[in-house]
Amino acid sequence: MNDFDDDALEGLFAAARANPPQVSADLQARVLADAQAHMPKAPRQPWHRALWQLLGGPAGLSGLATAAAVGVWIGVAPPEGLPDLAGQVVSNSWPDATIDLGETDTAADWGGYGWDMEES
Amino acid sequence: MQDLSDEQHDADAELLQRYASGDAAAARLLTARLVPRIHGHALRVLGDRAEAEDVAQEAMLRLWRQAPKWRTGEAKVTTWVYRVVANLCTDRLRRRGAGATGLDDVAEPADPAPGAAQKMQQAARVDALQQALASLPDRQRQAVVLRHIDGMANPEIAEVLGIGVEAVESLTARGKRALAAQLSAQRDALGFENE
Numbered sequence: 001m002n003d004f005d006d007d008a009l010e011g012l013f014a015a016a017r018a019n020p021p022q023v024s025a026d027l028q029a030r031v032l033a034d035a036q037a038h039m040p041k042a043p044r045q046p047w048h049r050a051l052w053q054l055l056g057g058p059a060g061l062s063g064l065a066t067a068a069a070v071g072v073w074i075g076v077a078p079p080e081g082l083p084d085l086a087g088q089v090v091s092n093s094w095p096d097a098t099i100d101l102g103e104t105d106t107a108a109d110w111g112g113y114g115w116d117m118e119e120s
Numbered sequence: 121m122q123d124l125s126d127e128q129h130d131a132d133a134e135l136l137q138r139y140a141s142g143d144a145a146a147a148r149l150l151t152a153r154l155v156p157r158i159h160g161h162a163l164r165v166l167g168d169r170a171e172a173e174d175v176a177q178e179a180m181l182r183l184w185r186q187a188p189k190w191r192t193g194e195a196k197v198t199t200w201v202y203r204v205v206a207n208l209c210t211d212r213l214r215r216r217g218a219g220a221t222g223l224d225d226v227a228e229p230a231d232p233a234p235g236a237a238q239k240m241q242q243a244a245r246v247d248a249l250q251q252a253l254a255s256l257p258d259r260q261r262q263a264v265v266l267r268h269i270d271g272m273a274n275p276e277i278a279e280v281l282g283i284g285v286e287a288v289e290s291l292t293a294r295g296k297r298a299l300a301a302q303l304s305a306q307r308d309a310l311g312f313e314n315e
């Protein structure tokens with residue numbers, strides 16, 4: 001019998017499925033070049049969202065706010081034993097009781113930074 | 121048989137969305153998933169390697185352009201891209217005129233067969249099938265390739281070819297009968313004498 005029955009035909013289809021044509025490197029490169037050329041650009045973030053992400057989102061911002069509040073609090077109402085630096089700078093007074101400067105004159109000490117130099 | 125499951129549909133659509141949002145890696149993955157299949161289909165239908173490559177590239181180009189407008193759930197990516205390929209192939213076949221299907225070698229055994237004789241027989245079977253396919257009317261050839269080589273279900277083939285399911289059944293049945301008639305003389309030569 002010489003009929004090409006369904007089983008034989010299926011044998012040919014199976015051979016075709018098992019041996020797919022190879023895609024050339026050139027075709028792949030052409031397709032990827034098209035993809036690159038037509039790829040939509042990622043949408044730009046608004047500045048406030050970029051800043052939000054830069055600061056680390058809610059967790060980063062809450063940490064930053066806490067640290068800033070603690071810094072202000074220590075500056076305004078320093079714990080006992082710490083010099084009241086903010087008060088001294090604002091009032092321009094530097095009591096010997098706070099820091100023992102010995103013989104050193106406070107004004108001269110400030111002058112060490114050149115802040116009191118007068119133009120000649 | 122090719123995997124045309126819903127999981128794959130979702131994966132292709134997801135990759136296309138990633139590409140649309142500027143992900144170049146998604147384009148590489150989609151290329152690796154789709155191009156071998158559509159190139160293989162075009163080569164079997166057109167029988168010409170250069171034309172098949174042009175069709176595959178053009179179909180993928182249309183997919184890249186479609187990406188920003190793609191609506192998930194409306195169509196499978198594979199069905200959409202196969203439909204583009206089928207239309208491009210039909211256009212080229214019409215331009216060529218009847219009976220001018222090319223016969224470039226399709227057989228390229230990718231996996232080393234256990235023996236040289238078996239490898240040669242596989243290549244001979246693939247070539248014989250390609251020659252017989254080339255003798256079919258265009259629509260029959262497209263339907264047979266989609267059903268029996270690309271592994272699509274009839275409703276999906278109907279969508280790809282833009283015809284009814286019954287028309288697909290008729291095309292594949294007539295196509296298979298014509299192939300059997302064409303190949304009957306080669307049954308023994310192709311190693312089916314004892315099968």
